[in-house]
Amino acid sequence: MYKLIVSDMDGTLLNSSGEISKENADAIKEAMKSGVEFAIVTGRPYVSAKSILKESGIKCSVIGCNGAQVADENGNIVKTHYINRDSLNAIIKRAEKANIYYHIYDDNYIYTKSRFDLLKVLKNYSKSAVSSQFSIRKIIRGIKRLYFTEVNVKRNLAAFAASKKGGFYKIQVSSTDKEALAKFKESIKGIPHVDITSSNYYNVEVGVEGVTKGTALKELADLKGIKREEIIAMGDNYNDMPMLVYAGCGVAMDNAVDEVKAACSFHTKSNDDHGAAYAIQKLIFDGEFHRE
Incomplete structure (x- = not known):
C-alpha cells in the first residue's frame, strides 16, 4: 500500500x-x-x-x-x-570567464545580474516546454508571475556571492548554445564538494555533493x-x-x-x-x- x-x-x-x-x-x-x-x-x-x-x-x-x-x-x-562557498566562487569565476548566464539560490531569493537575462532564460524554457494547448505568450506570463516575486538583482553578482553572509543552495547556468554549455560543464568537473545535474537541455545545475x-x-x-x-x-x-x-x-x-x-x-x-x-x-x- x-x-x-x-x-x-x-x-x-x-x-x-x-x-x-x-x-x-x-x-x-x-x-x-x-x-x-x-x-x-x-x-x-x-x-x-x-x-x-x-x-x-x-x-x-x-x-x-x-x-x-x-x-x-x-x-x-x-x-x-548549503553549497561549499569556495566551490561556488570557483564555479562563478568560470561562468564569468565563459560569459555564460547564471543565477544562484538562497532561502529567500533567486539572485541574477539582470531580470532581462533571466527572462531570456525563461523564454528558452517555454519554447522547450510548449505544447499545442498553450501559447508561448501565456507560458511566459505564467513563468514571470511565478518567478519574478522572488528575484533579487545584483549587478555584481560574483562579488555579492563572495561576501554575503549565509549560504546558497545551488547555482544554475543556462545557455541555448549547447557547445558552450558542454564546455562550461567540462570546466567545472574538477571542482570539489559539488554534484552536477540538469533539469532541461539548456541548463546545468550545481548543488551540494551527495545531496x-x-x-x-x-x-x-x-x-x-x-x-x-x-x-x-x-x-x-x-x-x-x-x-x-x-x-x-x-x-x-x-x-x-x-x-x-x-x-x-x-x-x-x-x-x-x-x-x-x-x-x-x-x-x-x-x-x-x-x-x-
Missing part, C-alpha cells in the same frame, strides 16, 4: 503555463483525504514552490533546490544543505516512518532520477526524457494532459499497478 506520493513541479505537476491544473489539484486532495501523504520535490526554492501550492490550496512538505532544502507542511525549514532529490526523499520518508516501497515518485528529467530510482514506484511523464522513462516502471500522460492526476487515479484508487 502506498503511503506517500512525491512529485517534481516543472514538466511534471505543472503544465506548460506553470500552473497546477484543477484535475491534478483535485487528485492530490482526494489522495490526501484517503490518508496518503503528498510532498513536492523540486529544483525550485521553497519560496517559489509555496506560492504555486497556495494558489491550488495544497498544503504539504516541500523539498526544494534538488534536495538541499526541506520545509514541512507549515513552511518551517527543517533541513538545509539529491533521492537523498532528501529518504530523509523525509525516514522522518515520517515511511518505507521506500510505500512511495510513489513522479518526474520528467535528469535531476528527478535519484528519487525515481529510490521510490517503490517511479512514474515517468509522457514528456519525460528517455532515460527517465527507462528507469520507471509506470508511465503516465504528459504534464499538459494532467499526467499526475492520471497516475494517482491508477495507482492509488484503481490499484492497477504495484511494485513488490
Whole structure:
C-alpha cells in the first residue's frame, strides 16, 4: 500500500503555463483525504514552490533546490544543505570567464545580474516546454508571475556571492548554445564538494555533493516512518532520477526524457494532459499497478 506520493513541479505537476491544473489539484486532495501523504520535490526554492501550492490550496512538505532544502507542511525549514562557498566562487569565476548566464539560490531569493537575462532564460524554457494547448505568450506570463516575486538583482553578482553572509543552495547556468554549455560543464568537473545535474537541455545545475532529490526523499520518508516501497515518485528529467530510482514506484511523464522513462516502471500522460492526476487515479484508487 502506498503511503506517500512525491512529485517534481516543472514538466511534471505543472503544465506548460506553470500552473497546477484543477484535475491534478483535485487528485492530490482526494489522495490526501484517503490518508496518503503528498510532498513536492523540486529544483525550485521553497519560496517559489509555496506560492504555486497556495494558489491550488495544497498544503504539504516541500523539498526544494534538488534536495538541499526541506520545509514541512507549515513552511518551517527543517533541513538545509548549503553549497561549499569556495566551490561556488570557483564555479562563478568560470561562468564569468565563459560569459555564460547564471543565477544562484538562497532561502529567500533567486539572485541574477539582470531580470532581462533571466527572462531570456525563461523564454528558452517555454519554447522547450510548449505544447499545442498553450501559447508561448501565456507560458511566459505564467513563468514571470511565478518567478519574478522572488528575484533579487545584483549587478555584481560574483562579488555579492563572495561576501554575503549565509549560504546558497545551488547555482544554475543556462545557455541555448549547447557547445558552450558542454564546455562550461567540462570546466567545472574538477571542482570539489559539488554534484552536477540538469533539469532541461539548456541548463546545468550545481548543488551540494551527495545531496539529491533521492537523498532528501529518504530523509523525509525516514522522518515520517515511511518505507521506500510505500512511495510513489513522479518526474520528467535528469535531476528527478535519484528519487525515481529510490521510490517503490517511479512514474515517468509522457514528456519525460528517455532515460527517465527507462528507469520507471509506470508511465503516465504528459504534464499538459494532467499526467499526475492520471497516475494517482491508477495507482492509488484503481490499484492497477504495484511494485513488490
